Amino acid sequence: MNPFTHGWNAPGSSGNTVPQPSIFGALPYPTRSIPTMFMSFLFTSFAPTILDSTVVGPKSKTYFRIETDVPTVGFTVIHNAANQPMIIIEWLQHPVIEIRDIVSKRETANWLPLSVDKRYRTMNALGKKFVWAPDGRYICLYSAGLGSPQIYARVIREEGEVALELTSEAIQIGLLEICIAAVLLLQCDRKID
Template sequence: MHPYTQGRWRNPANPNAPGSSRNPPPQPSVFGALPDPYRSRAPKPALIPFTFTSFRPNVLNCTVTGPQSRVYFRITTDTPTVGYTVFFDSAGQPVTIIEWRNHPVVEIRGILSKRSTSDWLPLSQNGSHRQMEALGKHFVWVPGGEYIFLYAAGVGQPQVYAQVSRAEDSVTLELTAEAIQIGLLEICVAATFLLQCGKSID
């Protein structure tokens, strides 16, 4: 199933798809469908923005810039190899590869071994969130309002690690300093791309 049509996840690449509209109707909070810790949001920490921009013509081919407009990643699709998306770091080295099969697979160099995107970012049964395993920890991506939030999974006060928003010609991933310190930058860039690329990842 398409990642945006389940649980009314908006599909920015195809506004005519189910669950998509220019002005979607108000929706009930997804927090009510999650375990108790996700119903109340923790105080928002300072966030560091990374912007997917310079679309050619969309996020499938773009540049990711961070603080001081520094280029952190360049993302290319079908170049040089058809059927692949490759993320290159600032030194021009490939760090993330996505192979677009019937069931796409993703690999992040030194971080995530090759696996299907549906296994790495599985959609919950009720379509309210996606799970993610990274660095030996469990996280959840939860859409709420104009954002998709990344929380640490588990009990206690929910901790926000990142949030994703979208404009007409850009996508913004905002990370906490802690998220960057523990090594979530490459992981969250890859996850953000998969959640916003408009392709089926299931």
């Protein structure tokens, strides 16, 4: 046995011990990365599109109901579980969105502007800037700015439904309604710019 490697993860050591932080905190040590946990929300029951659908969340609970052209033609209204209208989209030549108490009435092109190179969309909400960008099969919502981007949500379209997965932090900071609105716009197959 090599006394210089005993208890360390090095060739010749048993590798069975978990690295511990230094006593004084001055030396780095490996940490185990905690996998990001997501809560899933499914846009389902398309009638015939996502613009007339239901959003089902954890425990198969209905969180939102989406209706287009009811009761007024040219509008999509997203009601919460208490049947209160939370999000209104007016389908004008330049569509307009409003998210009650969160996003004041504005053009969707200004709320979710497409980048110059058309590779991603930015989104301002809750006093922060976010980025919707493709990542493999997903469209992901990341924090914007300097440093490592933090993922808040991801979206995937599968046959007959769209899945929105949010981190617990995204829910805690109030991104649920915002992401529901953004996903609807990104997946509705209508012009939003």
